[in-house]
Amino acid sequence: MQGNLLLKIQVDAMFDTLEIPNTLAAGPGPGNTDPQVLASFTRCGVADHMQADVLRGMREAKFMLRELFGTQNTYTFGVGGTGWSGIDCMMSAVLPGDKVVAFVNGTFSGIDDLAIRMRASSRADLAASPDNPKPANVITINVAHGESVTGAVIEAALAEHQPKWAIMTHWETGSGRINDIEGFSRACEQHGVMGLVDAVSSLGVADFAIDDYPGVAAWASCPQKGVLCLPLTYAPVSFTAQYIASLKASGCYSYVHHPILEARHWGIIDGQDSDTAVYHRTHSGYAIAAFHEALRILLNYGRAQKAADYCFYEYVLREAVETMGCKVTSNMSSLVVLNLPADFAGREQELVKRCRAEGFGIWPTLSAPVQIRIGILNQLNNTAITEIISRFGDALEAMGVPLNKAKVMAQLDQRLTIKMAA
Numbered sequence: 001m002q003g004n005l006l007l008k009i010q011v012d013a014m015f016d017t018l019e020i021p022n023t024l025a026a027g028p029g030p031g032n033t034d035p036q037v038l039a040s041f042t043r044c045g046v047a048d049h050m051q052a053d054v055l056r057g058m059r060e061a062k063f064m065l066r067e068l069f070g071t072q073n074t075y076t077f078g079v080g081g082t083g084w085s086g087i088d089c090m091m092s093a094v095l096p097g098d099k100v101v102a103f104v105n106g107t108f109s110g111i112d113d114l115a116i117r118m119r120a121s122s123r124a125d126l127a128a129s130p131d132n133p134k135p136a137n138v139i140t141i142n143v144a145h146g147e148s149v150t151g152a153v154i155e156a157a158l159a160e161h162q163p164k165w166a167i168m169t170h171w172e173t174g175s176g177r178i179n180d181i182e183g184f185s186r187a188c189e190q191h192g193v194m195g196l197v198d199a200v201s202s203l204g205v206a207d208f209a210i211d212d213y214p215g216v217a218a219w220a221s222c223p224q225k226g227v228l229c230l231p232l233t234y235a236p237v238s239f240t241a242q243y244i245a246s247l248k249a250s251g252c253y254s255y256v257h258h259p260i261l262e263a264r265h266w267g268i269i270d271g272q273d274s275d276t277a278v279y280h281r282t283h284s285g286y287a288i289a290a291f292h293e294a295l296r297i298l299l300n301y302g303r304a305q306k307a308a309d310y311c312f313y314e315y316v317l318r319e320a321v322e323t324m325g326c327k328v329t330s331n332m333s334s335l336v337v338l339n340l341p342a343d344f345a346g347r348e349q350e351l352v353k354r355c356r357a358e359g360f361g362i363w364p365t366l367s368a369p370v371q372i373r374i375g376i377l378n379q380l381n382n383t384a385i386t387e388i389i390s391r392f393g394d395a396l397e398a399m400g401v402p403l404n405k406a407k408v409m410a411q412l413d414q415r416l417t418i419k420m421a422a
Contacts, residue, residue, distance in 0.1 A: 021359065022359075023356075023359040023360070023361045024359060024360050024361055024387065024388070024391070025361045025375075025377070025378075026360060026361055026362050026374055026375055026376070026379065026388050027361050027362055027363035027373055027374070027375045028173040028176075028201070028225075028334075028335050028363055028373050028375045028377075029173065029201070029222075029224055029225040029375065029377055030224035030225065030231045030377075031224065031225060031228050031375070031377025031378040031379075032228075032377070032378045032379070033224075033228060033229060033230055033290075033294075033378075034228055034293075034294065034297055034378065036293055036297060037228070037229055037230070037290050037293050037294045037297070038230075038290070040289045040290050040292070040293035041230065041286050041287075041289060041290040043289075044285050044286045044288075044289040044290075045285070046285070047285040048285075049279075049281075049282045049283040049284070049285070050277070050279065051285065053285075054283065054285045054288050055267070055277050057285075057288040057289060057291075057292045058077075058078075058265070058266050058267070058277065058283065058288055059266070059267050059273075059277075060292060061077075061078060061234070061266075061288070061291055061292050061295055062076060062077045062078075062266050062267070062268070064292075064295040064296070064299055065077065065078065065236050065238070065295065066238075067299055068203065068204065068227075068236070068295065068298065068299065068303065069203070069209070069210050069219065069236065069238045070208065070209025070210055070211055070212070070303075071209065071210045071211045071238050072211060073210075073211075073238045073239060073240055073241075074268055074271055074272065074273065075237075075238065075239040075240075075243075075244055075259060075260075075263050075268055075271075076236070076237070076238040076239070077236075077237065077262065077263055077266040077268065078223075078233070078234025078235060078236055078237070078266075078291060079220075079234060079235045079236075079237055079257065079262060080233075080234060080235075080281060080283065080284075080287070081232065081234075081235055082222060082223070082224065082231055082232060082235060083200040083220070083221060083222025083223070083224070083225075083235050084235075085235045085257065086200075086220035086221060086222060086235025086236065086237045087112060087115065087198055087200070087220045087235075088115065088254075088257050089220065089235075089237055089254075089257040089258075089259055089262065090196055090218045090219070090220040090237055090239075090259075091115060091116055091119050091167075091196065092119075092247070092252040092253075092254045092257050092258060092259060093218075093243060093246055093247045093250065093252055093259070094116060094119040094120055094165055094196075095119070095120070095250055095252070095253070096119075096120060096121060096122050096123075096125075097120065097122060097137055098119075098120050098137065098163075098164050098165060099120075099137045099138075099139075099161065099162075099163040099164050099165070100116055100120050100137065100138045100139070100163050100164070100165045100166065100167065101138075101139045101141060101157050101158060101161050101163045101165075101166045101167075101193075102116055102117075102138060102139070102140050102141065102166070102167045102168075103141045103143065103149045103153070103154065103157070103166070103167070103168040103169075103179070103184075104140055104141065104142050104143065105142075105143035105144070105145065105147060105148065105149050105169075105172050105175060105177060105179065106145060106169070106172035106173070106174030106175035106177065106367065107172075107173075107174030107175075107365070107366040107367045108169055108172060108173055108174050108198065108200070108201075109168070109169035109172050109174070109198065110174070110367070112167055112169060112198050113138075113140050113167070114132065116138060116165075116167055116196075117132075117133050117134065117135060117138045117140075118133060120135055120137055120138050121133040121135045121138075122135065139157070139161050139163070141153065141157045145174075145175050145365075145367060145368070145369065146175050146177065146329045146337075147175075147177065148172075148177045148178060148179050148180065148331070149168060149179040149180060149184075150180050150183065151180045151182065151183020151184070151186065151187065152183070154166075154168070154180065154183050154184050154187045155183065155186075155187045155190075158187045158188065158190075158191045158193055159187075159191060162191060162192075162193075163193055164193065164194065165193065165194050165195075165196060166184070166187075166188055166193045166194075166195050166196065167195075167196040167197070167198070168181075168184050168195070168196075168197060168198070169197075169198040169200075169201075170197050170198060170199045170201070170202040171199075171200075171201035171202040171205075171206070171332050171334075172201075173200070173201045173332075173335060173373075174365060174366060174367055175329075175330070175337060175365065175367075175371075176329065176330025176331065176332050176335050176336070176337030176373065177330060177331060177332070178202075178331050178332055181197065181208070181213060181216075182213070184197070184213075184215065184216070185212075185213035185214060185215035185216050186215060187215065188215030188216065188217075189214055189215035190215075193215070194217035194218075194242065194243060194246065195213075195215050195216040195217055195218075196216070196217065196218050196219075196220075197213075197216050197218070197219050197220070198220060199219050199220065199221045200220070200221050200222045200225060201225055201226070201332065201334065201335075202221075202226070203219075203221035203222075203225075203226045203227065203236060204221075204225065204226020204227045204228070204298055204303075204306070205225065205226040205306070205307065205310055205332075205333060205334045205377075206307050206310075206333070207303050207304045207306075207307035207308075210238060216240075217239070217240045217242050217243040217246075218237070218238070218239045218240065218243045219236075219237065219238045219239075220235060220236070220237045221235060221236045221237070222235050222236075223235060223236075223291065223294070225334070225377055226298075226334070226377075227291075227294050227295065227298060228294055228297075228298070228377065228378045229290050229291050229294035230287070230290050232287070233287040233290055233291045233294075234287065234288075234291045237259070239259055241271070243259075244259070244260065244271070247259060247260060248260070256281065261280050262280055262281075264277070264278035264280055265277050265278060265279060265280035265281065265283065306380070307333070309380045310333040310334050310376070310380065311333045312419060313376050313379070313380055313385050314332070314333040314334065314335075314336065314376060315415075316385060316389075316412060316415045316416070317336050317374065317376060317385060317388065317389060318336050319411065319415070320389045320392075320393075320408050320411065320412055321336060321338055321374070321389075321392065323403075323407065323408050323411060324341075324392075324393060324396055324401070324403045324408060325341040325396075325401060325402075325403060326338040326339060326340060326341060326372075327339045329371065334375055334376055334377055335373055335374070335375045335376070336373070336374045336375075337365065337371050337372070337373050338371060338372050338374070339371055339372075340372065340401070341401055344399060344400075344401055347399065348364050348370045348371060348372050349364055349370060350399070351372065351395055351396070351399055352364045352372060354395055354398065354399070355391070355392075355395050358391075360391045360392075360395070362374050362375075362392070363375075374388065374392060376388065382416045382419075382420075385412075385416075386409075386412060386416075389408065389409070389412055390405075390409065393405045393408055393409075
């Protein structure tokens with residue numbers, strides 16, 4: 001007993017209670033979780049993973065996900081974890097030796113490429129380079145940082161290589177570029193390829209319906225960007241009947257991220273919705289409650305309205321930073337990727353570090369050339385966008401960038417006044 005007391009005293013002396021302050025999340029993601037979602041998380045009662053209300057939440061969440069994705073795919077549900085969990089589940093049908101074409105134009109499509117190379121590698125490929133295998137059956141098509149993957153590039157690659165699978169990121173957050181999803185779907189359909197799409201940054205931000213892209217066999221997203229839930233809740237996925245048929249025919253080397261087995265716990269059995277859920281993993285009632293509320297908020301907002309608001313606020317942010325002398329190279333609506341004025345090139349990390357130390361969470365790009373990323377996830381209101389622009393202007397001025405901040409803010413006020421009047 002005395003030893004336990006002594007240990008407690010030592011722990012208290014060595015480790016203070018962890019307190020993480022609120023910051024302004026103005027990067028590529030995660031976004032700030034809605035207070036209603038946090039409230040739903042905290043008021044959830046203690047319940048096991050097969051309790052009736054937890055299962056009801058899962059059933060309703062899968063129906064809301066179908067509406068969010070714009071799909072009739074029965075195999076639409078959430079994978080426990082972050083976006084990488086959903087992507088790993090989507091890749092589960094890819095087997096060693098499968099021929100794959102992967103399109104890369106930034107950090108995260110690059111990680112998708114690495115992950116699928118690991119999936120498609122033989123034992124010899126992995127032994128030769130365990131953490132960066134280069135199997136001959138995976139063809140990586142590299143597009144320069146800051147450029148989009150075009151339909152012409154996709155068509156040429158699939159026509160030449162005739163793979164079983166192709167993978168592309170819809171919105172590449174690493175460089176802020178939108179890739180040609182129409183061209184990707186069209187080329188996959190024409191060449192009999194099953195397309196896989198990383199929609200981590202576009203779902204819940206852009207207004208699109210996945211059923212409009214029949215060449216894409218599977219989609220994966222994340223909870224912490226457009227859905228705006230806690231990062232560790234559920235990664236949305238959706239699989240076509242073609243994908244499920246391929247999986248049934250060949251199987252996969254996964255239990256945890258097996259799409260058919262995962263789906264049974266969401267009441268999806270043999271391609272049909274069922275009132276009976278079959279245990280697959282331990283789901284958290286807290287996470288289900290938060291995820292359910294985040295989807296309710298998003299659908300009540302309206303997919304089209306949210307997409308329009310992202311476009312407007314990205315426009316005013318883009319205009320403001322360009323007036324400050326920066327050059328924007330991105331074309332996403334939830335994120336602005338920019339270069340500093342020429343005289344301050346090379347000081348991007350310095351500026352980001354200064355901002356983050358002051359609770360203003362902007363990000364650098366994670367690959368060269370280093371740029372600055374300012375995001376507006378869950379910041380779709382005049383107060384939030386004004387704070388983001390004002391604080392970025394202050395950071396530039398502190399670095400010595402000459403700018404007329406009063407002019408920038410007056411221009412912003414004018415844009416916001418016009419929106420309110422409309």
